[in-house]
Amino acid sequence: MNIHEYQAKELMQARGVAVPQGAVARTVEEAVAAVRPLVEATGNPVVVLKSQIHAGGRGKGRFKEHPEVAGVNVITDGLKGGVRATEERVRELAKAMLGSTLVTVQTGESGKQVNRLYIEQGIDIGRELYLSVVLDRAVGRNVMMASTEGGVEIEEVAERSPEKILREHIDPLVGLANFQAARLAHGLGLTGDALKNGVRFMRALAKAAEELDTDMIEINPLVVTKQGQVMALDGKMSFDNNALFRHKMVAEMRDTSEEDPAELEASNYGLSFIKLDGTIGCLVNGAGLAMATMDIIKHVGGEPANFLDVGGGATTENVTAAFKIITKDPNVRGIFVNIFGGIMKCDTIANGVVEAVRQVGLEVPLVVRLEGTNVDLGKRIIDESGLNVVSAKDMKDGAQKIVELAK
Numbered sequence: 001m002n003i004h005e006y007q008a009k010e011l012m013q014a015r016g017v018a019v020p021q022g023a024v025a026r027t028v029e030e031a032v033a034a035v036r037p038l039v040e041a042t043g044n045p046v047v048v049l050k051s052q053i054h055a056g057g058r059g060k061g062r063f064k065e066h067p068e069v070a071g072v073n074v075i076t077d078g079l080k081g082g083v084r085a086t087e088e089r090v091r092e093l094a095k096a097m098l099g100s101t102l103v104t105v106q107t108g109e110s111g112k113q114v115n116r117l118y119i120e121q122g123i124d125i126g127r128e129l130y131l132s133v134v135l136d137r138a139v140g141r142n143v144m145m146a147s148t149e150g151g152v153e154i155e156e157v158a159e160r161s162p163e164k165i166l167r168e169h170i171d172p173l174v175g176l177a178n179f180q181a182a183r184l185a186h187g188l189g190l191t192g193d194a195l196k197n198g199v200r201f202m203r204a205l206a207k208a209a210e211e212l213d214t215d216m217i218e219i220n221p222l223v224v225t226k227q228g229q230v231m232a233l234d235g236k237m238s239f240d241n242n243a244l245f246r247h248k249m250v251a252e253m254r255d256t257s258e259e260d261p262a263e264l265e266a267s268n269y270g271l272s273f274i275k276l277d278g279t280i281g282c283l284v285n286g287a288g289l290a291m292a293t294m295d296i297i298k299h300v301g302g303e304p305a306n307f308l309d310v311g312g313g314a315t316t317e318n319v320t321a322a323f324k325i326i327t328k329d330p331n332v333r334g335i336f337v338n339i340f341g342g343i344m345k346c347d348t349i350a351n352g353v354v355e356a357v358r359q360v361g362l363e364v365p366l367v368v369r370l371e372g373t374n375v376d377l378g379k380r381i382i383d384e385s386g387l388n389v390v391s392a393k394d395m396k397d398g399a400q401k402i403v404e405l406a407k
């Protein structure tokens with residue numbers, strides 16, 4: 001699960017990780033009202049208006065409805081016109097941003113609607129660095145990565161100049177040791193107060209990652225101010241869903257409007273569903289069989305439209321829901337139902353498929369391969385339904401048939 005920047009900063013601040021001051025706003029009035037207290041608290045007339053979406057690249061992003069407005073805006077009007085001028089500028093920008101569609105390199109062409117803004121104190125940036133904590137699955141530990149190339153996509157740095165990425169693995173019992181943080185901070189060229197603050201920042205961040213069960217915390221940029229402070233100017237956090245039950249506060253930060261509608265609906269029915277770009281819809285039970293099904297579809301020259309595991313305990317209702325989610329995708333040219341009934345009975349699947357077709361119709365070819373418990377009953381249900389279904393004798397046969405029919 002991902003959360004917004006302002007939520008990530010709230011979680012970091014509560015754990016001693018330095019962030020600028022700011023306030024979230026869902027309306028224009030809330031945005032305007034946030035300015036004065038912020039300027040008074042910080043003594044800084046510069047404020048920054050930031051779009052809150054689950055995607056980066058906002059600074060260089062532009063709104064579809066207002067191509068002149070960026071996703072992140074540094075407002076300096078207060079320098080000459082006082083707080084009132086800043087408030088007016090915030091009103092103008094917030095009106096344009098809220099409800100509009102922001103397109104960045106990470107959102108794709110369609111962009112994302114901005115429903116929340118973050119009003120943040122303007123920071124006098126000295127240097128922009130990169131810092132993250134990600135789970136290194138190969139080592140089974142979190143790793144802290146640091147780079148002097150702040151503001152740049154880390155994938156780009158990794159490709160162009162991998163030697164510029166510094167790494168320290170974090171012992172889960174000890175945390176990030178002082179010497180490790182110091183090594184990273186030296187590597188980033190920090191000295192004096194910035195060195196001390198950087199070490200403190202890194203250790204607090206490593207601890208936060210451990211405490212919150214994050215998959216990733218990415219601070220890009222991490223800034224060093226002209227006064228030697230070290231702060232998270234941006235913050236992206238994602239969590240291991242399997243650990244969310246331990247973090248009620250984090251679970252409540254979920255913003256379902258940011259999620260793919262089909263994936264969201266699937267999760268409401270307890271289905272594991274991931275949308276892909278191909279044309280063959282797959283309805284499978286068990287994650288292993290689902291992956292094998294995608295492989296075999298590719299092997300015979302097709303492209304899967306989704307990964308879908310209906311799970312072991314699926315009911316007719318779940319299977320109906322799964323079928324509907326697949327048929328809603330306009331790219332789907334054919335559906336392959338591939339079931340090995342162990343715990344999951346073949347007649348349950350058959351009933352679900354028949355029920356779903358009754359409800360939503362069937363406009364594309366359907367190939368069904370059933371095997372396992374109650375297979376004869378399942379086949380009979382499909383045969384007697386009068387549906388236009390092609391049955392397959394095994395997995396490869398089914399994959400070949402559906403790829404052929406979908407052409």
Ligand code: ADP
Binds near residue numbers: 055233
């Ligand atoms: P994104 O990564 O989505 O583009 P960032 O939060 O990294 O968004 O902001 C983009 C840029 O905007 C930063 O690199 C920085 O130059 C500027 N910026 C962001 N927040 C502030 C702030 N509080 N004060 C000053 N400049 C900021």
Ligand code: MG
Binds near residue numbers: 056057151220221234
């Ligand atoms: Mg950023």
